[in-house]
Amino acid sequence: MSEGRGIFWGKSWRPAFAGLLFVCSIGVEAADSNSSAPPFAAVFLRWVSVPKETNRVTLEVSGLGADTLATLQSTNWPAANWPRLLSVFVEQPGIEPLPMIGTHRVENAQLRFTPAFPLEPGLRYRAVFDAGQLPRAATTTAGKLTTTLTVPARPERTTTTVTQVYPSADVLPENLLKFYLHFSAPMSRGSIYEHIRLLNEANQPVELPFLELAEELWSADRMRLTLFIDPGRIKREVKPLEEIGPTLQAGKRFTLVIGRGWKDAEGNRLKDSFTKRFFVGPPDREPPDPQRWSYQAPPIRTREPLAVDMAKPMDAALAVRMIHVLDATGRAVAGQALLMERERVWKFLPQQVWKPGRYTLVVETAIEDLAGNNIGKAFEVELNEGAPRRLEQSTVRLPFELR
Amino acid sequence: MLNRMKLKNLLTTSFALALLAGAVSAANWTAGMTEGKVALKSAGPITFGPDGILFVADTKAAAIIAIATGDTQAGAAKTFKIEGINQKIAALLGTAADQILIDDLAVNPVSHAAYLAVTRGRGAGATPVLVRVKGDGQPEVVSLDKLKHARAELPDAPVEGVQGEGKKQSNPRQESITDLAFFQDRLLVAGLSNEEFSSALRAIPFPFQKVVNGTSVEIYHGAHGKFETRSPIRTFVPFMVGNEPQLLAAYTCTPLVQFPLSDIKPAAKIKGKTIAELGNRNRPLDMIVYHKDGKDWLLLANNSRGVMKIATDHIAGADAITAPVGGGGTQGLKYETIESWKGIEQLDKLDDAHALVLRRGEAGALHLESLPLP
Numbered sequence: 029m030s031e032g033r034g035i036f037w038g039k040s041w042r043p044a045f046a047g048l049l050f051v052c053s054i055g056v057e058a059a060d061s062n063s064s065a066p067p068f069a070a071v072f073l074r075w076v077s078v079p080k081e082t083n084r085v086t087l088e089v090s091g092l093g094a095d096t097l098a099t100l101q102s103t104n105w106p107a108a109n110w111p112r113l114l115s116v117f118v119e120q121p122g123i124e125p126l127p128m129i130g131t132h133r134v135e136n137a138q139l140r141f142t143p144a145f146p147l148e149p150g151l152r153y154r155a156v157f158d159a160g161q162l163p164r165a166a167t168t169t170a171g172k173l174t175t176t177l178t179v180p181a182r183p184e185r186t187t188t189t190v191t192q193v194y195p196s197a198d199v200l201p202e203n204l205l206k207f208y209l210h211f212s213a214p215m216s217r218g219s220i221y222e223h224i225r226l227l228n229e230a231n232q233p234v235e236l237p238f239l240e241l242a243e244e245l246w247s248a249d250r251m252r253l254t255l256f257i258d259p260g261r262i263k264r265e266v267k268p269l270e271e272i273g274p275t276l277q278a279g280k281r282f283t284l285v286i287g288r289g290w291k292d293a294e295g296n297r298l299k300d301s302f303t304k305r306f307f308v309g310p311p312d313r314e315p316p317d318p319q320r321w322s323y324q325a326p327p328i329r330t331r332e333p334l335a336v337d338m339a340k341p342m343d344a345a346l347a348v349r350m351i352h353v354l355d356a357t358g359r360a361v362a363g364q365a366l367l368m369e370r371e372r373v374w375k376f377l378p379q380q381v382w383k384p385g386r387y388t389l390v391v392e393t394a395i396e397d398l399a400g401n402n403i404g405k406a407f408e409v410e411l412n413e414g415a416p417r418r419l420e421q422s423t424v425r426l427p428f429e430l431r
Numbered sequence: 432m433l434n435r436m437k438l439k440n441l442l443t444t445s446f447a448l449a450l451l452a453g454a455v456s457a458a459n460w461t462a463g464m465t466e467g468k469v470a471l472k473s474a475g476p477i478t479f480g481p482d483g484i485l486f487v488a489d490t491k492a493a494a495i496i497a498i499a500t501g502d503t504q505a506g507a508a509k510t511f512k513i514e515g516i517n518q519k520i521a522a523l524l525g526t527a528a529d530q531i532l533i534d535d536l537a538v539n540p541v542s543h544a545a546y547l548a549v550t551r552g553r554g555a556g557a558t559p560v561l562v563r564v565k566g567d568g569q570p571e572v573v574s575l576d577k578l579k580h581a582r583a584e585l586p587d588a589p590v591e592g593v594q595g596e597g598k599k600q601s602n603p604r605q606e607s608i609t610d611l612a613f614f615q616d617r618l619l620v621a622g623l624s625n626e627e628f629s630s631a632l633r634a635i636p637f638p639f640q641k642v643v644n645g646t647s648v649e650i651y652h653g654a655h656g657k658f659e660t661r662s663p664i665r666t667f668v669p670f671m672v673g674n675e676p677q678l679l680a681a682y683t684c685t686p687l688v689q690f691p692l693s694d695i696k697p698a699a700k701i702k703g704k705t706i707a708e709l710g711n712r713n714r715p716l717d718m719i720v721y722h723k724d725g726k727d728w729l730l731l732a733n734n735s736r737g738v739m740k741i742a743t744d745h746i747a748g749a750d751a752i753t754a755p756v757g758g759g760g761t762q763g764l765k766y767e768t769i770e771s772w773k774g775i776e777q778l779d780k781l782d783d784a785h786a787l788v789l790r791r792g793e794a795g796a797l798h799l800e801s802l803p804l805p
Contacts, residue, residue, distance in 0.1 A: 148527065
């Protein structure tokens with residue numbers, strides 16, 4: 029901080045970050061001492077937290093002369109010059125530093141830079157103010173102020189678990205089409221398949237059992253993942269099935285394993301790994317048939333559930349979504365659907381008490397059983413006998429009456 | 432992810448057709464767009480249309496957003512190789528490389544700049560970002576603050592005969608967009624549901640008016656002697672067979688299927704013609720069409736094997752595969768596996784002689800590089 033350098037610096041860190049502890053160091057990397065009448069007396073560079081926003085910061089440069097600030101604010105100052113003047117870099121060994129994107133502005137007699145994104149826990153950031161890049165800097169002064177900031181890593185809290193896997197049955201058809209994995213909290217995206225394994229009876233991993241989709245079929249809340257068995261390993265007379273065999277084989281036991289290294293949306297690993305052991309039965313190629321469903325009528329003037337036995341376990345997500353109860357006027361009865369008995373029984377809890385009268389159960393034909401068979405159309409349709417069977421209507425209607 | 436603009440060398444043809452048909456003139460492509468901040472909840476597949484218009488699939492919002500990027504200055508393609516593009520993007524966005532997901536790559540056919548659909552973060556605060564790489568090889572973030580854009584919502588089809596809000600519970604069904612392509616005056620969108628195993632293909636007129644329902648496309652698998660099944664489309668390209676625009680679609684268990692674009696109408700059921708069976712351990716990721724040595728070729732990227740180069744000169748006369756393919760043999764169109772193109776995760780055509788690829792290297796690094804078309 030010798031005189032004549034044109035830049036002075038001070039302890040600029042104000043430890044006002046809510047929930048953050050920062051390590052801060054400041055130093056001049058280069059300075060030019062032959063300046064005359066610098067345009068400022070002292071320049072301070074400091075990080076300031078953005079109120080109420082986690083890990084959001086603004087970088088403030090104070091002590092610049094009014095003329096300098098006016099030039100920076102003027103339209104003559106090219107936007108491309110900003111990053112050379114004031115920037116924030118992530119410090120990572122072996123990686124070329126590039127200035128973080130963000131917004132530069134002049135306000136309250138200060139030059140400010142706000143990075144476009146919050147800072148990440150566990151990373152170290154370096155802010156650089158290069159006075160040599162100031163307007164008319166060459167004749168006045170040059171020098172860099174730097175200050176670094178390390179955002180503490182978040183302590184890991186392993187609380188998230190796998191809460192349910194559908195189908196919930198212990199015996200599954202050889203041509204099972206999918207699993208649904210439910211988690212207790214939102215999960216992270218990217219490279220998920222490395223955490224999912226299917227083991228055979230000898231506890232050896234089955235090779236490429238699942239359809240690995242970069243899209244990762246999550247629900248909107250990221251708490252449910254849809255996991256398709258590779259259809260090439262289910263469909264008859266296709267090469268994958270002929271060459272490497274089916275994913276699941278009737279008469280054998282398998283185990284679905286979810287590794288605990290899978291991270292939730294907060295970056296924490298799962299509390300525990302999860303296993304589902306099951307036995308594989310013969311393939312199911314029979315389309316579900318609502319004519320064979322039976323129902324248990326609830327007593328009128330109660331909110332007892334309407335129960336429908338669907339004769340075999342159905343796809344958990346589709347059974348909840350694709351069965352509707354309509355009243356005599358054709359309006360959907362408000363209520364909640366849930367599945368019981370290993371997804372074989374569909375129950376409907378009405379919001380209001382049942383009134384006597386005629387009702388209709390409407391089932392969308394796109395509903396699937398565990399093997400992807402739809403109403404009126406099996407997953408695979410034999411073509412031997414001319415054109416395949418086609419079910420043109422999109423719903424099947426089952427009338428019933430409550431008295 | 433992987434999908435892309437398939438305009439490519441079809442562009443000239445499609446413009447010619449558009450002009451012949453008296454379709455929308457180039458000046459009108461931004462008609463009906465509003466200028467302002469483009470709100471994206473997610474950025475899935477992307478593809479270019481005419482005049483620097485970028486289509487972005489926002490799966491989370493169940494919408495497609497057309498963005499006039501303003502990147503309309505014609506420019507020659509430059510070949511380059513950027514090592515660790517994910518690390519560079521991470522630096523720009525102030526995070527670590529493992530927090531960067533690159534969901535798609537598209538080249539603007541006018542300026543030849545590369546656009547990447549990027550997500551910063553894997554968790555709750557994940558933010559979609561568009562990154563552009565021009566000929567200088569430096570990635571830059573595309574500001575979405577003030578751009579002309581238009582939006583097409585992709586609503587769920589209503590259930591026939593069911594009125595009123597029956598169930599109050601939240602609907603976890605979501606449709607992922609697996610591929611997009613612009614053709615003539617339509618945006619073609621292939622989707623994959625996280626519940627039902629079916630194939631939805633939509634043709635959305637552009638400029639956007641209203642969204643038509645998904646066209647359900649049925650597939651007959653080539654190596655299936657006896658069986659017909661449904662399956663979602665992974666990736667597709669529009670392609671002219673003679674004078675008729677066709678769609679070539681690769682499915683999740685790798686048959687290549689052709690059907691006429693004119694068949695894609697709301698609620699239509701189409702049976703595609705299987706023209707090639709591409710074998711096991713071979714999940715199609717992305718496809719482009721290019722012209723070389725007087726012929727049109729298809730280039731199909733797969734998840735674990737090399738890229739496949741497929742001759743198209745027999746497509747017009749190709750027979751549908753209707754009998755089982757025995758003994759592990761191949762049937763239908765001939766293809767050659769380009770073994771050296773390993774680890775390709777994204778693919779688009781850079782210019783007439785080059786592809787631009789995103790290739791997975793060691794330690795998770797992703798490289799953006801141009802490769803001469805095989």
